[in-house]
Amino acid sequence: MIELDERAYEKVRELFAPVMAHQVFCTGVIDGLYAGRVYVDDAVRPRTAFAVKDGMWWFLAGSPANRVFNAALHRAMFDRTITGERGWGGMLVCDTPAWDAYVPVLFAPRIPIATRRLRYVCTEPLAIDWRSEIPAGIDIRFVDDSLAEDGIEVHGAAAETLELRRASAAPNQAAVGYVALHERHVVAYSVINGIVNGGGDIGLYTDAGFRRRGLAFVTSAAVIEYALAHGVDIVHWDCEAFNSGSIRTAQKLGLTLEGEHTMYVLHLNATLHEVNRAWLHFDAGRYADAMAICRQHIGAAPMEAHPHFHYVLARSLLETNQSAQAFEALQQAAAAGWDSVGEVEQDFALLCEHADWPSLLAAVRENATSGA
Secondary structure (H helix, E strand, O other), rough: OOOOOOOHOOHHHHHHHHHHOOHHHHHHHOOOOOOEEEEOOOOOOEEEEEEEOOOEEEEEEEEOOOOHHHHHHHHHHOOOOOOOOOOOOOEEEEEOOHHHHHHHHHHOOOOEEEEEEEEEEOOOOOOOOOHHOOOOEEEEEEHHHHHHHHOOOHHHHHHHHHHHHHHHHHHHOOOEEEEEEEEEEEEEEEEEEEOOOOEEEEEEEEEEEOOOOHHHHHHHHHHHHHHHHHHEEEEEEEEEEHEEEEEEEHHOOOOEEEEEEEEEEEEEEEEHHHHHHHHHHHOOOOOOOOOOOOHHHHOOOOOHHOOHHHHHHHHHHHHHOOOHHHHHHHHHHHHOOOOOHHHHHOOOHHHHOOOOOOHHEEEEEEHHHHOO
């Protein structure tokens, strides 16, 4: 596995072309717009190539039947050559489904966390009146310094968008975004904070207490409208195939379904990898699979298991109408250190009449206090 000099990236452009068509981070690395690294099997005539951005965005292209390269890549993943010492792991997108049979070998001994993702695109102005659908009590604002001037604090990707705009001589070519405010607090946002050669990826966030109010729709409509009017040629919308809310929003916006691909996730921490594998099954509605993973890791020493295994088990039991068992698993989560009161109150509202509900919340609050 040879690290390619940035001046030679043109040699892998054809290999990465299928990925670059929908992954702007990959395009940014190959075009030299983003800092990254590219590894190949042969510096003169590469057959297989691996690109990485920020240690955690991974892209594979070319021939998957490259045993020597794959073995070297496997070592580089696990010895943190790819991620850096503080890296957690990575998210991998490959150029073709031919890699599906090889990813388990690359990730071994971890079982790959694989999600099928749908790709929507927008290249034309939206034919919708999103302003008429802004909920009462919500203010939609563009992400710029006027927010700070008004004493409004932004967070997450919205804050990153603001910083990217501040640092750029051409802010509309760096990042754009809109936030939804309720009583001067940001409760949702949509941003395009990765823009490369006229293409941008959209990212959305909505506070748990403000979901199902159409905020993802109005903020994403606002940012797409603005982006297409200010130099962006194509907006990419990428979501899990089981994310019905995101799919409905994309369809309501009138976006075009372009295709699908698989994303693989690898956590270098073995326990966190299994926790996230359990969560993926839960999020996809595969409750039996989620429970099987959790029970495997809870095993004979329940208090030594990660709190998330108990919590995912509890949620899966509740979703399958096993309320009594769900409450017992939730108590085990609290005993193991679960410390999010808000999530318990929201996710298990159906159990709030249980006689032991107050003591359960007290235990979770105690965990939050002791861990602060």
